[in-house]
Amino acid sequence: MPDPLPHKPRISIIGSGNVATHLARALDGHACISQVCSRNFTHAQELASRHRGCKAVENLADLDPTVDLCLIAVADDAIASVAQSLPKMQGLVAHTSGSTPIEALAGCSDQIGVFYPLQTFSKDAKVDLSAVTIFTEASNASALAKLDALAWAIAKEARHADSQQRKALHIAAVFGCNFANHLWTIADELLRREGLDLSVLEPLLRVTLDKALTLSPAKAQTGPAARGDQRVIADHLSRLTGLPHDIYSLLTTSILTHNVST
Amino acid sequence: MPDPLPHKPRISIIGSGNVATHLARALDGHACISQVCSRNFTHAQELASRHRGCKAVENLADLDPTVDLCLIAVADDAIASVAQSLPKMQGLVAHTSGSTPIEALAGCSDQIGVFYPLQTFSKDAKVDLSAVTIFTEASNASALAKLDALAWAIAKEARHADSQQRKALHIAAVFGCNFANHLWTIADELLRREGLDLSVLEPLLRVTLDKALTLSPAKAQTGPAARGDQRVIADHLSRLTGLPHDIYSLLTTSILTHNVST
Numbered sequence: 195m196p197d198p199l200p201h202k203p204r205i206s207i208i209g210s211g212n213v214a215t216h217l218a219r220a221l222d223g224h225a226c227i228s229q230v231c232s233r234n235f236t237h238a239q240e241l242a243s244r245h246r247g248c249k250a251v252e253n254l255a256d257l258d259p260t261v262d263l264c265l266i267a268v269a270d271d272a273i274a275s276v277a278q279s280l281p282k283m284q285g286l287v288a289h290t291s292g293s294t295p296i297e298a299l300a301g302c303s304d305q306i307g308v309f310y311p312l313q314t315f316s317k318d319a320k321v322d323l324s325a326v327t328i329f330t331e332a333s334n335a336s337a338l339a340k341l342d343a344l345a346w347a348i349a350k351e352a353r354h355a356d357s358q359q360r361k362a363l364h365i366a367a368v369f370g371c372n373f374a375n376h377l378w379t380i381a382d383e384l385l386r387r388e389g390l391d392l393s394v395l396e397p398l399l400r401v402t403l404d405k406a407l408t409l410s411p412a413k414a415q416t417g418p419a420a421r422g423d424q425r426v427i428a429d430h431l432s433r434l435t436g437l438p439h440d441i442y443s444l445l446t447t448s449i450l451t452h453n454v455s456t
Numbered sequence: 457m458p459d460p461l462p463h464k465p466r467i468s469i470i471g472s473g474n475v476a477t478h479l480a481r482a483l484d485g486h487a488c489i490s491q492v493c494s495r496n497f498t499h500a501q502e503l504a505s506r507h508r509g510c511k512a513v514e515n516l517a518d519l520d521p522t523v524d525l526c527l528i529a530v531a532d533d534a535i536a537s538v539a540q541s542l543p544k545m546q547g548l549v550a551h552t553s554g555s556t557p558i559e560a561l562a563g564c565s566d567q568i569g570v571f572y573p574l575q576t577f578s579k580d581a582k583v584d585l586s587a588v589t590i591f592t593e594a595s596n597a598s599a600l601a602k603l604d605a606l607a608w609a610i611a612k613e614a615r616h617a618d619s620q621q622r623k624a625l626h627i628a629a630v631f632g633c634n635f636a637n638h639l640w641t642i643a644d645e646l647l648r649r650e651g652l653d654l655s656v657l658e659p660l661l662r663v664t665l666d667k668a669l670t671l672s673p674a675k676a677q678t679g680p681a682a683r684g685d686q687r688v689i690a691d692h693l694s695r696l697t698g699l700p701h702d703i704y705s706l707l708t709t710s711i712l713t714h715n716v717s718t
Binding site: 269270271293312313314321325326327350353355358359361362363364365366367368369370371372373374375376377378379380381382384385387388389390392393394395396397398399400401402403405406407410411412414415416417418419420423425426429430433434437438440441442444445447448449451452 | 531532533555574575576583584587588589612615617620621623624625626627628629630631632633634635636637638639640641642643644646647649650651652654655656657658659660661662663664665667668669672673674676677678679680681682685687688691692695696699700702703704706707709710711713714
Protein backbone atom coordinates (compact mmCIF):
# COMPACT_ATOMS: atom_id res chain seq x y z
CA MET A 195 0.00 0.00 0.00
CA PRO A 196 1.42 3.43 -0.90
CA ASP A 197 2.10 6.26 1.52
CA PRO A 198 -0.98 7.65 3.23
CA LEU A 199 -2.37 10.96 2.11
CA PRO A 200 0.10 13.69 3.14
CA HIS A 201 -2.73 16.04 4.13
CA LYS A 202 -6.45 16.16 3.55
CA PRO A 203 -6.56 17.10 -0.15
CA ARG A 204 -9.05 19.62 -1.50
CA ILE A 205 -11.07 18.10 -4.34
CA SER A 206 -13.38 19.62 -6.93
CA ILE A 207 -15.84 17.33 -8.64
CA ILE A 208 -17.22 18.01 -12.10
CA GLY A 209 -20.50 16.25 -12.72
CA SER A 210 -23.50 15.51 -10.53
CA GLY A 211 -24.53 12.09 -11.80
CA ASN A 212 -24.23 8.69 -10.17
CA VAL A 213 -20.44 8.39 -10.24
CA ALA A 214 -19.94 11.97 -8.98
CA THR A 215 -22.48 11.44 -6.19
CA HIS A 216 -21.07 8.14 -4.96
CA LEU A 217 -17.43 9.25 -5.16
CA ALA A 218 -18.16 12.54 -3.36
CA ARG A 219 -19.85 10.63 -0.55
CA ALA A 220 -16.99 8.15 -0.27
CA LEU A 221 -14.22 10.78 -0.47
CA ASP A 222 -15.76 13.16 2.07
CA GLY A 223 -13.78 12.79 5.29
CA HIS A 224 -10.67 11.54 3.50
CA ALA A 225 -10.69 14.75 1.49
CA CYS A 226 -12.36 18.13 1.56
CA ILE A 227 -14.94 18.33 -1.22
CA SER A 228 -14.33 21.91 -2.18
CA GLN A 229 -16.51 22.57 -5.25
CA VAL A 230 -19.08 20.72 -7.35
CA CYS A 231 -19.58 21.90 -10.91
CA SER A 232 -22.44 20.75 -13.14
CA ARG A 233 -24.27 22.02 -16.19
CA ASN A 234 -27.37 21.21 -14.15
CA PHE A 235 -26.88 23.81 -11.43
CA THR A 236 -29.76 22.49 -9.29
CA HIS A 237 -28.05 19.09 -9.19
CA ALA A 238 -24.73 20.74 -8.34
CA GLN A 239 -26.37 22.66 -5.48
CA GLU A 240 -28.04 19.53 -4.16
CA LEU A 241 -24.80 17.57 -4.23
CA ALA A 242 -22.75 20.46 -2.77
CA SER A 243 -25.23 20.85 0.09
CA ARG A 244 -24.31 17.37 1.35
CA HIS A 245 -20.66 18.26 1.87
CA ARG A 246 -19.50 20.72 4.53
CA GLY A 247 -17.86 23.80 3.05
CA CYS A 248 -18.58 22.70 -0.51
CA LYS A 249 -19.74 25.26 -3.08
CA ALA A 250 -21.81 24.64 -6.21
CA VAL A 251 -20.31 26.11 -9.38
CA GLU A 252 -22.15 26.54 -12.66
CA ASN A 253 -19.30 27.35 -15.03
CA LEU A 254 -16.03 25.52 -15.46
CA ALA A 255 -14.28 28.93 -15.55
CA ASP A 256 -15.27 29.44 -11.92
CA LEU A 257 -13.44 26.36 -10.68
CA ASP A 258 -10.65 27.00 -8.16
CA PRO A 259 -7.38 26.26 -10.02
CA THR A 260 -5.53 25.63 -6.73
CA VAL A 261 -7.36 22.43 -5.62
CA ASP A 262 -5.22 19.30 -5.19
CA LEU A 263 -7.46 17.20 -7.40
CA CYS A 264 -10.12 17.98 -9.95
CA LEU A 265 -12.19 14.87 -10.65
CA ILE A 266 -14.08 14.83 -13.96
CA ALA A 267 -17.06 12.48 -13.51
CA VAL A 268 -19.15 13.34 -16.55
CA ALA A 269 -20.44 11.33 -19.52
CA ASP A 270 -17.60 9.75 -21.52
CA ASP A 271 -18.17 11.86 -24.62
CA ALA A 272 -18.05 15.11 -22.63
CA ILE A 273 -14.71 14.47 -20.89
CA ALA A 274 -12.41 15.90 -23.55
CA SER A 275 -14.43 19.08 -24.03
CA VAL A 276 -14.71 19.62 -20.27
CA ALA A 277 -10.94 19.17 -19.95
CA GLN A 278 -10.29 21.71 -22.71
CA SER A 279 -12.59 24.25 -21.04
CA LEU A 280 -10.99 24.11 -17.58
CA PRO A 281 -8.96 27.00 -16.23
CA LYS A 282 -5.28 25.97 -16.11
CA MET A 283 -5.23 23.68 -13.06
CA GLN A 284 -2.25 23.64 -10.68
CA GLY A 285 -3.13 20.25 -9.16
CA LEU A 286 -4.01 16.87 -10.53
CA VAL A 287 -6.87 16.45 -13.01
CA ALA A 288 -8.35 12.96 -13.36
CA HIS A 289 -11.38 11.45 -15.06
CA THR A 290 -13.36 8.44 -13.84
CA SER A 291 -14.11 6.71 -17.13
CA GLY A 292 -13.27 3.16 -18.14
CA SER A 293 -13.45 3.81 -21.85
CA THR A 294 -11.63 7.14 -22.18
CA PRO A 295 -7.86 7.34 -22.65
CA ILE A 296 -5.83 9.51 -20.29
CA GLU A 297 -4.86 11.63 -23.32
CA ALA A 298 -8.35 13.16 -23.31
CA LEU A 299 -7.03 15.31 -20.45
CA ALA A 300 -3.82 16.39 -22.19
CA GLY A 301 -2.91 20.03 -21.62
CA CYS A 302 -5.31 20.88 -18.82
CA SER A 303 -2.68 20.34 -16.11
CA ASP A 304 0.89 19.11 -15.74
CA GLN A 305 -0.51 16.18 -13.77
CA ILE A 306 -3.28 14.14 -15.32
CA GLY A 307 -4.70 10.78 -14.40
CA VAL A 308 -7.56 8.30 -14.31
CA PHE A 309 -9.51 7.16 -11.25
CA TYR A 310 -11.85 4.44 -12.52
CA PRO A 311 -14.04 2.62 -10.01
CA LEU A 312 -15.03 -0.66 -11.66
CA GLN A 313 -18.62 -0.71 -10.53
CA THR A 314 -22.08 0.16 -11.77
CA PHE A 315 -23.63 3.03 -9.92
CA SER A 316 -27.29 3.87 -9.82
CA LYS A 317 -28.84 6.62 -7.74
CA ASP A 318 -31.28 4.41 -5.85
CA ALA A 319 -29.00 1.48 -5.04
CA LYS A 320 -26.42 1.97 -2.30
CA VAL A 321 -22.95 1.00 -3.48
CA ASP A 322 -20.44 -0.47 -1.07
CA LEU A 323 -17.22 1.03 -2.38
CA SER A 324 -15.25 -1.02 0.14
CA ALA A 325 -15.78 -4.02 -2.18
CA VAL A 326 -14.72 -2.15 -5.33
CA THR A 327 -11.40 -2.05 -7.15
CA ILE A 328 -10.36 1.40 -8.39
CA PHE A 329 -8.09 1.31 -11.44
CA THR A 330 -5.63 4.19 -11.56
CA GLU A 331 -3.32 5.63 -14.18
CA ALA A 332 -1.36 8.89 -14.15
CA SER A 333 1.11 10.93 -16.14
CA ASN A 334 3.79 10.65 -13.44
CA ALA A 335 4.65 8.67 -10.32
CA SER A 336 3.72 11.38 -7.85
CA ALA A 337 0.26 11.82 -9.37
CA LEU A 338 -0.20 8.04 -9.42
CA ALA A 339 0.71 7.80 -5.74
CA LYS A 340 -1.90 10.42 -4.87
CA LEU A 341 -4.64 8.63 -6.77
CA ASP A 342 -3.62 5.29 -5.26
CA ALA A 343 -3.74 6.73 -1.75
CA LEU A 344 -7.27 8.00 -2.31
CA ALA A 345 -8.33 4.70 -3.87
CA TRP A 346 -6.95 2.66 -0.93
CA ALA A 347 -8.73 5.05 1.45
CA ILE A 348 -12.21 4.54 -0.02
CA ALA A 349 -12.18 1.22 -1.91
CA LYS A 350 -11.09 -2.38 -1.53
CA GLU A 351 -7.91 -1.82 -3.49
CA ALA A 352 -6.13 0.26 -6.08
CA ARG A 353 -4.78 -1.44 -9.18
CA HIS A 354 -2.92 0.17 -12.05
CA ALA A 355 -4.36 -0.12 -15.54
CA ASP A 356 -3.22 1.69 -18.62
CA SER A 357 -5.74 2.85 -21.18
CA GLN A 358 -5.46 -0.42 -23.09
CA GLN A 359 -6.16 -2.51 -19.99
CA ARG A 360 -8.97 -0.20 -18.90
CA LYS A 361 -10.53 -0.59 -22.32
CA ALA A 362 -10.38 -4.38 -21.93
CA LEU A 363 -11.88 -4.08 -18.46
CA HIS A 364 -14.71 -1.99 -19.79
CA ILE A 365 -15.52 -4.33 -22.68
CA ALA A 366 -15.21 -7.34 -20.35
CA ALA A 367 -17.59 -5.68 -17.89
CA VAL A 368 -20.09 -5.12 -20.71
CA PHE A 369 -19.98 -8.85 -21.55
CA GLY A 370 -19.78 -10.09 -17.98
CA CYS A 371 -22.27 -7.73 -16.35
CA ASN A 372 -24.43 -5.76 -18.80
CA PHE A 373 -24.96 -8.61 -21.25
CA ALA A 374 -25.31 -11.26 -18.53
CA ASN A 375 -27.95 -9.04 -16.94
CA HIS A 376 -29.77 -8.86 -20.26
CA LEU A 377 -29.79 -12.66 -20.47
CA TRP A 378 -31.36 -12.65 -17.00
CA THR A 379 -34.01 -10.26 -18.37
CA ILE A 380 -34.80 -12.74 -21.14
CA ALA A 381 -34.87 -15.62 -18.63
CA ASP A 382 -37.20 -13.59 -16.40
CA GLU A 383 -39.56 -12.93 -19.32
CA LEU A 384 -39.63 -16.59 -20.37
CA LEU A 385 -40.44 -17.60 -16.78
CA ARG A 386 -43.13 -14.93 -16.31
CA ARG A 387 -45.04 -16.32 -19.28
CA GLU A 388 -45.40 -19.53 -17.24
CA GLY A 389 -46.26 -17.86 -13.93
CA LEU A 390 -42.72 -18.01 -12.54
CA ASP A 391 -39.92 -15.45 -12.38
CA LEU A 392 -36.14 -15.15 -12.13
CA SER A 393 -36.16 -15.78 -8.37
CA VAL A 394 -36.66 -19.54 -8.98
CA LEU A 395 -33.23 -19.53 -10.63
CA GLU A 396 -31.49 -17.75 -7.74
CA PRO A 397 -29.67 -20.78 -6.23
CA LEU A 398 -28.56 -21.89 -9.68
CA LEU A 399 -27.39 -18.40 -10.68
CA ARG A 400 -25.34 -18.04 -7.50
CA VAL A 401 -23.71 -21.46 -7.89
CA THR A 402 -22.98 -20.73 -11.56
CA LEU A 403 -21.19 -17.49 -10.69
CA ASP A 404 -19.28 -19.12 -7.82
CA LYS A 405 -18.12 -21.92 -10.11
CA ALA A 406 -17.05 -19.53 -12.86
CA LEU A 407 -14.93 -17.58 -10.36
CA THR A 408 -13.49 -20.70 -8.72
CA LEU A 409 -12.90 -23.09 -11.62
CA SER A 410 -12.69 -20.51 -14.46
CA PRO A 411 -15.77 -20.02 -16.63
CA ALA A 412 -14.38 -22.07 -19.52
CA LYS A 413 -14.01 -25.13 -17.27
CA ALA A 414 -17.35 -24.50 -15.55
CA GLN A 415 -19.38 -24.41 -18.79
CA THR A 416 -22.39 -26.76 -18.76
CA GLY A 417 -25.66 -26.99 -20.69
CA PRO A 418 -26.95 -28.39 -23.97
CA ALA A 419 -24.36 -26.56 -26.11
CA ALA A 420 -21.44 -27.69 -23.92
CA ARG A 421 -22.76 -31.27 -24.19
CA GLY A 422 -23.40 -30.89 -27.91
CA ASP A 423 -26.99 -31.98 -27.24
CA GLN A 424 -28.50 -31.08 -30.63
CA ARG A 425 -31.93 -32.52 -29.77
CA VAL A 426 -32.42 -30.15 -26.82
CA ILE A 427 -30.90 -27.23 -28.76
CA ALA A 428 -33.33 -27.78 -31.67
CA ASP A 429 -36.26 -28.11 -29.27
CA HIS A 430 -35.36 -24.87 -27.45
CA LEU A 431 -34.89 -22.98 -30.71
CA SER A 432 -38.29 -24.17 -31.94
CA ARG A 433 -39.89 -22.52 -28.89
CA LEU A 434 -38.19 -19.14 -29.29
CA THR A 435 -38.87 -16.29 -31.70
CA GLY A 436 -37.28 -12.92 -32.48
CA LEU A 437 -34.10 -11.77 -30.73
CA PRO A 438 -34.13 -14.47 -28.01
CA HIS A 439 -34.06 -17.07 -30.83
CA ASP A 440 -31.12 -15.36 -32.52
CA ILE A 441 -29.27 -14.92 -29.22
CA TYR A 442 -29.80 -18.58 -28.30
CA SER A 443 -28.53 -19.65 -31.70
CA LEU A 444 -25.44 -17.41 -31.71
CA LEU A 445 -24.37 -18.18 -28.13
CA THR A 446 -24.85 -21.89 -28.77
CA THR A 447 -22.62 -21.65 -31.84
CA SER A 448 -20.04 -19.77 -29.80
CA ILE A 449 -20.02 -22.39 -27.02
CA LEU A 450 -19.78 -25.22 -29.56
CA THR A 451 -16.87 -23.42 -31.26
CA HIS A 452 -15.11 -22.90 -27.93
CA ASN A 453 -15.53 -26.58 -27.10
CA VAL A 454 -13.89 -27.55 -30.36
CA SER A 455 -11.01 -25.11 -29.99
CA THR A 456 -10.17 -25.93 -26.35
CA MET B 457 -44.98 -28.83 3.71
CA PRO B 458 -46.60 -32.18 2.87
CA ASP B 459 -46.73 -35.20 5.14
CA PRO B 460 -43.38 -36.70 6.00
CA LEU B 461 -42.32 -39.92 4.37
CA PRO B 462 -44.55 -42.71 5.72
CA HIS B 463 -41.61 -45.13 5.84
CA LYS B 464 -38.12 -45.20 4.44
CA PRO B 465 -38.83 -45.84 0.75
CA ARG B 466 -36.75 -48.23 -1.32
CA ILE B 467 -35.36 -46.51 -4.40
CA SER B 468 -33.70 -47.79 -7.57
CA ILE B 469 -31.63 -45.38 -9.58
CA ILE B 470 -31.04 -45.78 -13.30
CA GLY B 471 -27.93 -43.96 -14.49
CA SER B 472 -24.54 -43.39 -12.94
CA GLY B 473 -23.74 -39.87 -14.13
CA ASN B 474 -23.65 -36.61 -12.20
CA VAL B 475 -27.37 -36.31 -11.41
CA ALA B 476 -27.62 -39.98 -10.37
CA THR B 477 -24.53 -39.68 -8.18
CA HIS B 478 -25.60 -36.50 -6.39
CA LEU B 479 -29.21 -37.60 -5.89
CA ALA B 480 -28.15 -41.01 -4.57
CA ARG B 481 -25.85 -39.33 -2.06
CA ALA B 482 -28.56 -36.89 -0.95
CA LEU B 483 -31.33 -39.51 -0.75
CA ASP B 484 -29.32 -42.08 1.19
CA GLY B 485 -30.54 -41.99 4.78
CA HIS B 486 -33.94 -40.60 3.83
CA ALA B 487 -34.40 -43.63 1.61
CA CYS B 488 -32.81 -47.01 1.06
CA ILE B 489 -30.91 -46.98 -2.26
CA SER B 490 -31.77 -50.47 -3.33
CA GLN B 491 -30.33 -50.87 -6.84
CA VAL B 492 -28.25 -48.85 -9.29
CA CYS B 493 -28.54 -49.74 -12.97
CA SER B 494 -26.21 -48.41 -15.66
CA ARG B 495 -25.10 -49.44 -19.12
CA ASN B 496 -21.64 -48.81 -17.75
CA PHE B 497 -21.56 -51.60 -15.20
CA THR B 498 -18.28 -50.44 -13.64
CA HIS B 499 -19.87 -47.07 -12.90
CA ALA B 500 -22.94 -48.77 -11.49
CA GLN B 501 -20.76 -50.91 -9.22
CA GLU B 502 -18.80 -47.91 -8.05
CA LEU B 503 -21.94 -45.95 -7.25
CA ALA B 504 -23.66 -48.94 -5.62
CA SER B 505 -20.64 -49.56 -3.40
CA ARG B 506 -21.20 -46.21 -1.71
CA HIS B 507 -24.66 -47.15 -0.47
CA ARG B 508 -25.26 -49.81 2.16
CA GLY B 509 -27.23 -52.76 0.85
CA CYS B 510 -27.27 -51.37 -2.68
CA LYS B 511 -26.75 -53.71 -5.66
CA ALA B 512 -25.38 -52.83 -9.08
CA VAL B 513 -27.55 -54.06 -11.96
CA GLU B 514 -26.47 -54.23 -15.60
CA ASN B 515 -29.79 -54.85 -17.33
CA LEU B 516 -33.05 -52.99 -16.90
CA ALA B 517 -34.84 -56.37 -16.88
CA ASP B 518 -33.08 -57.19 -13.61
CA LEU B 519 -34.57 -54.21 -11.75
CA ASP B 520 -36.72 -55.05 -8.75
CA PRO B 521 -40.32 -54.21 -9.78
CA THR B 522 -41.40 -53.82 -6.14
CA VAL B 523 -39.33 -50.74 -5.19
CA ASP B 524 -41.27 -47.66 -4.07
CA LEU B 525 -39.52 -45.37 -6.54
CA CYS B 526 -37.49 -45.93 -9.66
CA LEU B 527 -35.58 -42.78 -10.54
CA ILE B 528 -34.45 -42.46 -14.17
CA ALA B 529 -31.42 -40.14 -14.19
CA VAL B 530 -30.05 -40.76 -17.68
CA ALA B 531 -29.40 -38.49 -20.69
CA ASP B 532 -32.58 -36.78 -21.89
CA ASP B 533 -32.72 -38.62 -25.18
CA ALA B 534 -32.45 -42.03 -23.50
CA ILE B 535 -35.33 -41.55 -21.03
CA ALA B 536 -38.19 -42.77 -23.23
CA SER B 537 -36.36 -45.88 -24.38
CA VAL B 538 -35.28 -46.74 -20.83
CA ALA B 539 -38.88 -46.32 -19.67
CA GLN B 540 -40.15 -48.62 -22.40
CA SER B 541 -37.59 -51.29 -21.48
CA LEU B 542 -38.40 -51.43 -17.76
CA PRO B 543 -40.15 -54.43 -16.22
CA LYS B 544 -43.68 -53.42 -15.22
CA MET B 545 -43.04 -51.38 -12.07
CA GLN B 546 -45.42 -51.55 -9.10
CA GLY B 547 -44.19 -48.29 -7.55
CA LEU B 548 -43.58 -44.81 -8.81
CA VAL B 549 -41.30 -44.18 -11.80
CA ALA B 550 -39.89 -40.65 -12.19
CA HIS B 551 -37.28 -39.02 -14.38
CA THR B 552 -35.05 -36.11 -13.38
CA SER B 553 -35.00 -34.11 -16.61
CA GLY B 554 -35.98 -30.49 -17.13
CA SER B 555 -36.60 -30.85 -20.82
CA THR B 556 -38.50 -34.13 -21.03
CA PRO B 557 -42.30 -34.32 -20.68
CA ILE B 558 -43.80 -36.68 -18.13
CA GLU B 559 -45.44 -38.56 -21.03
CA ALA B 560 -42.05 -40.07 -21.89
CA LEU B 561 -42.75 -42.46 -18.99
CA ALA B 562 -46.28 -43.40 -20.09
CA GLY B 563 -47.10 -47.06 -19.61
CA CYS B 564 -44.15 -48.12 -17.47
CA SER B 565 -46.12 -47.80 -14.23
CA ASP B 566 -49.52 -46.63 -12.98
CA GLN B 567 -47.68 -43.86 -11.13
CA ILE B 568 -45.28 -41.70 -13.09
CA GLY B 569 -43.64 -38.43 -12.22
CA VAL B 570 -40.81 -35.95 -12.57
CA PHE B 571 -38.22 -35.05 -9.92
CA TYR B 572 -36.17 -32.23 -11.44
CA PRO B 573 -33.47 -30.61 -9.34
CA LEU B 574 -32.82 -27.20 -10.88
CA GLN B 575 -29.07 -27.22 -10.54
CA THR B 576 -25.96 -27.97 -12.54
CA PHE B 577 -24.09 -30.97 -11.34
CA SER B 578 -20.51 -31.80 -12.09
CA LYS B 579 -18.60 -34.71 -10.62
CA ASP B 580 -15.78 -32.67 -9.11
CA ALA B 581 -17.77 -29.82 -7.62
CA LYS B 582 -19.70 -30.54 -4.44
CA VAL B 583 -23.34 -29.47 -4.77
CA ASP B 584 -25.24 -28.22 -1.77
CA LEU B 585 -28.69 -29.62 -2.48
CA SER B 586 -30.05 -27.79 0.56
CA ALA B 587 -30.00 -24.60 -1.57
CA VAL B 588 -31.73 -26.22 -4.55
CA THR B 589 -35.38 -26.20 -5.61
CA ILE B 590 -36.70 -29.53 -6.87
CA PHE B 591 -39.56 -29.21 -9.32
CA THR B 592 -42.04 -32.08 -9.16
CA GLU B 593 -44.89 -33.31 -11.32
CA ALA B 594 -46.84 -36.56 -11.13
CA SER B 595 -49.69 -38.46 -12.67
CA ASN B 596 -51.74 -38.39 -9.45
CA ALA B 597 -51.86 -36.66 -6.08
CA SER B 598 -50.44 -39.54 -4.09
CA ALA B 599 -47.41 -39.86 -6.35
CA LEU B 600 -46.91 -36.10 -6.20
CA ALA B 601 -46.99 -36.15 -2.39
CA LYS B 602 -44.31 -38.85 -2.33
CA LEU B 603 -42.01 -36.89 -4.63
CA ASP B 604 -42.65 -33.69 -2.67
CA ALA B 605 -41.78 -35.40 0.60
CA LEU B 606 -38.46 -36.62 -0.81
CA ALA B 607 -37.74 -33.19 -2.28
CA TRP B 608 -38.41 -31.41 1.03
CA ALA B 609 -36.20 -33.97 2.78
CA ILE B 610 -33.12 -33.34 0.62
CA ALA B 611 -33.51 -29.88 -0.94
CA LYS B 612 -34.45 -26.32 -0.06
CA GLU B 613 -37.98 -26.74 -1.31
CA ALA B 614 -40.31 -28.60 -3.62
CA ARG B 615 -42.29 -26.66 -6.19
CA HIS B 616 -44.73 -28.04 -8.71
CA ALA B 617 -44.07 -27.48 -12.41
CA ASP B 618 -45.89 -29.05 -15.30
CA SER B 619 -43.98 -29.99 -18.44
CA GLN B 620 -44.61 -26.57 -19.97
CA GLN B 621 -43.25 -24.73 -16.93
CA ARG B 622 -40.31 -27.11 -16.65
CA LYS B 623 -39.47 -26.44 -20.29
CA ALA B 624 -39.51 -22.68 -19.59
CA LEU B 625 -37.31 -23.28 -16.53
CA HIS B 626 -34.84 -25.22 -18.59
CA ILE B 627 -34.63 -22.64 -21.39
CA ALA B 628 -34.43 -19.84 -18.82
CA ALA B 629 -31.60 -21.67 -17.05
CA VAL B 630 -29.75 -21.98 -20.37
CA PHE B 631 -30.00 -18.20 -20.87
CA GLY B 632 -29.44 -17.24 -17.25
CA CYS B 633 -26.69 -19.71 -16.36
CA ASN B 634 -25.10 -21.46 -19.36
CA PHE B 635 -25.08 -18.43 -21.62
CA ALA B 636 -24.14 -16.00 -18.83
CA ASN B 637 -21.23 -18.31 -18.02
CA HIS B 638 -20.16 -18.21 -21.65
CA LEU B 639 -20.15 -14.40 -21.56
CA TRP B 640 -17.89 -14.68 -18.51
CA THR B 641 -15.61 -16.92 -20.58
CA ILE B 642 -15.39 -14.23 -23.26
CA ALA B 643 -14.77 -11.55 -20.59
CA ASP B 644 -12.04 -13.73 -19.07
CA GLU B 645 -10.36 -14.14 -22.47
CA LEU B 646 -10.46 -10.40 -23.21
CA LEU B 647 -8.92 -9.68 -19.81
CA ARG B 648 -6.21 -12.35 -20.13
CA ARG B 649 -4.96 -10.70 -23.31
CA GLU B 650 -4.16 -7.66 -21.14
CA GLY B 651 -2.63 -9.57 -18.23
CA LEU B 652 -5.79 -9.58 -16.12
CA ASP B 653 -8.52 -12.18 -15.58
CA LEU B 654 -12.17 -12.52 -14.57
CA SER B 655 -11.35 -12.20 -10.86
CA VAL B 656 -10.96 -8.40 -11.25
CA LEU B 657 -14.66 -8.31 -12.14
CA GLU B 658 -15.77 -10.34 -9.11
CA PRO B 659 -17.20 -7.46 -7.02
CA LEU B 660 -19.00 -6.08 -10.06
CA LEU B 661 -20.38 -9.48 -11.06
CA ARG B 662 -21.72 -10.12 -7.56
CA VAL B 663 -23.37 -6.69 -7.33
CA THR B 664 -24.86 -7.13 -10.81
CA LEU B 665 -26.46 -10.45 -9.84
CA ASP B 666 -27.71 -9.07 -6.52
CA LYS B 667 -29.30 -6.10 -8.29
CA ALA B 668 -30.94 -8.28 -10.93
CA LEU B 669 -32.51 -10.44 -8.21
CA THR B 670 -33.54 -7.47 -6.06
CA LEU B 671 -34.72 -4.86 -8.58
CA SER B 672 -35.54 -7.20 -11.52
CA PRO B 673 -32.99 -7.50 -14.30
CA ALA B 674 -34.94 -5.21 -16.66
CA LYS B 675 -34.80 -2.36 -14.13
CA ALA B 676 -31.17 -3.10 -13.23
CA GLN B 677 -29.88 -2.92 -16.80
CA THR B 678 -26.91 -0.55 -17.21
CA GLY B 679 -24.14 -0.12 -19.76
CA PRO B 680 -23.55 1.55 -23.13
CA ALA B 681 -26.53 -0.13 -24.80
CA ALA B 682 -28.93 0.79 -21.98
CA ARG B 683 -27.68 4.40 -22.21
CA GLY B 684 -27.83 4.33 -26.01
CA ASP B 685 -24.15 5.39 -26.04
CA GLN B 686 -23.39 4.78 -29.72
CA ARG B 687 -19.85 6.16 -29.48
CA VAL B 688 -18.77 3.56 -26.90
CA ILE B 689 -20.68 0.80 -28.72
CA ALA B 690 -18.92 1.61 -32.01
CA ASP B 691 -15.55 1.77 -30.27
CA HIS B 692 -16.08 -1.61 -28.56
CA LEU B 693 -17.23 -3.24 -31.80
CA SER B 694 -14.16 -1.93 -33.62
CA ARG B 695 -11.97 -3.78 -31.10
CA LEU B 696 -13.74 -7.16 -31.41
CA THR B 697 -13.62 -9.80 -34.12
CA GLY B 698 -15.35 -13.11 -34.80
CA LEU B 699 -18.08 -14.44 -32.54
CA PRO B 700 -17.48 -11.96 -29.67
CA HIS B 701 -18.12 -9.15 -32.20
CA ASP B 702 -21.36 -10.74 -33.37
CA ILE B 703 -22.49 -11.46 -29.80
CA TYR B 704 -21.75 -7.88 -28.73
CA SER B 705 -23.69 -6.56 -31.69
CA LEU B 706 -26.73 -8.81 -31.22
CA LEU B 707 -27.02 -8.34 -27.45
CA THR B 708 -26.65 -4.58 -27.87
CA THR B 709 -29.48 -4.59 -30.43
CA SER B 710 -31.59 -6.66 -28.05
CA ILE B 711 -30.99 -4.27 -25.12
CA LEU B 712 -31.75 -1.24 -27.32
CA THR B 713 -34.96 -2.93 -28.51
CA HIS B 714 -35.99 -3.72 -24.93
CA ASN B 715 -35.37 -0.11 -23.91
CA VAL B 716 -37.66 1.09 -26.68
CA SER B 717 -40.41 -1.42 -25.92
CA THR B 718 -40.43 -0.94 -22.13
